[in-house]
Amino acid sequence: MTDSELLTAADIPLMQGLAQRVTALRPDHISAGASYGELAWVWGQGCTPYGSTWPRRHWYAGDELVAWGWAFLPRTVRRRDGSTTEVTGSSLSYQVHPGHLHLVDEIIDWYDGVAAGLERAVTPTNAERFALARWAAHGYEPDADDGEWTQLNGRDLTGLDEPRLPDGYRLRTADEVGPDAAVQAHVDAWERTSYTARSYADVRRTAAYRGDLHLLVEAPDETMAASTIMWFDPANETVEFEPVGTHPKHRRLGLARAMLLAGMHRAVAAGARHATVVAEGGAHDSGPARLYQGLGFREISRDAPMLKPAG
Template sequence: MALSVEDLKLMQGLAQRITATHPRLVNSDASYGELAWNWGRTGGEGEHRLWFSGGELVAWGRAELPRRVRRNDGSVKDITAAYLAYQVAPGHAELVDEVIGWYATTAPGVERSVLPAADDAHALGRWAAHGYEPDAPDAWSQLNERELTEVEEPSLPAGFSFRTAAEVTPEAVVQAQVDAWAPTSYTASSYLGVRRAPGYRADLHVLVEAPDGTMACSAIMWLDEVNATVEFEPVGTHPGHRRQGLARAMVLHGLRLAAAAGARHATVACMGESVPARELYYSAGFRAFSRDAPLVKRR
């Protein structure tokens, strides 16, 4: 059964509570914005389970199972392993074993991967006790952060201009995502789902338009009003417009928009081994904050 928007809001609420008290324990794919982005673009597909205590959500797991994905270039990608996104409230650490057990019964007989937070010593110990080992050294991601004081004014090359999703057509917004991440399974239907996701704001979905009308790069910002923090996810640039400073200018422009909307803090994730992405965010004032610890259990 697909994840409902009501359950998604509960999961986002848990993310907000953990962000407020234990921000280094917010797993990959378990942040306020990442939850919304993944739900929107996939339609909430996959298996999931929620755990409650006293009527309050305290843990959840969402498993992506083996499947075939069709991409915009006509190719297909067969995903043969399972992946788990999950979150457990720090006061209910005993539920980590229940999440691990549920994952094993939900995805039996296949390779299973998971991305707990590197600072979550208890969870790392429990996953190891169940036979999970470190995954490939390039599989980890890094979360970067910065405060929104004194954000540099961005500058674009002549002929380029800033836009928001509220100002351009949905077709242009979708094409910007497709161009940046081709080959991809992202479609107009995916974007409709993203627009329905709790927290999506078209005025915080920023783009850079090239002189020929192409959307050269784009980024969605997810504003967590409870914690006054904004998260960039995703950020992408058209291959024909890279290395021109456009993404840096867009990120700075987005930071200024987010500050005007009430944010005081910002985050953005990147693959840990991706030097260009990391240097982009460092050049916009971000610094490393936390990382995940990819684990896998082979067949």
């Protein structure tokens, strides 16, 4: 059984359920855009401005979702600083249960149809050997190596150091500081973001969001200097940090390290035994990877971007 239509809020818990089952079997098959927390985050922060450009398709075995594809079609990205970017190509997030890998070809055919005439990008992980071969058989080639990479990292929540914030800084939660401060913390950390109060309202409406697991660091002047959202997957006793950001004026003070350590302690109290975080890096910026490695995170897998030219 399959169906194809625009992605809705009701789809996200279904897709997260598949992410939970895949995580239990093959965590190295979880690409950066298809994890339990990332699904909620991407949906929430982008559904209002871009939802009309998000077709999706589900594949079922009986009543159980076993695969999905989520296409991101051309759109105009408007940022808070007034700049805009025209996205003229397409990209795809997808997931398939390891027991139903034969569906990869159907996912590819669907994506080629819904994005016909566009440049098409997709990001399987480097561990998805079968899928990588099938994408290549359909004319997709590895993205040109520009030195940039995205990887999923994990660690067990044992042997945690105690968090230490600089004098005058303190840990807060989104429940305590309220929506305005939480939004401003994100905007300050990501200067060219399109994140708005409406984006955050949509994030908060996802079933996986918890305000007590949305952590912030308050500076001595009572502004928010850093923030992260933790997404708790009870089925796998795992917490995912996404996003993680620090105000430029408060960087290199150890705030992110202390915030993540405090978050891991809080995650243990919530029932988690494992934590994950996605790192992006490259020749000119490996700071996040060094931060996570210093906190004991180790690589689980890397995304392996592939492209197919327009036509």
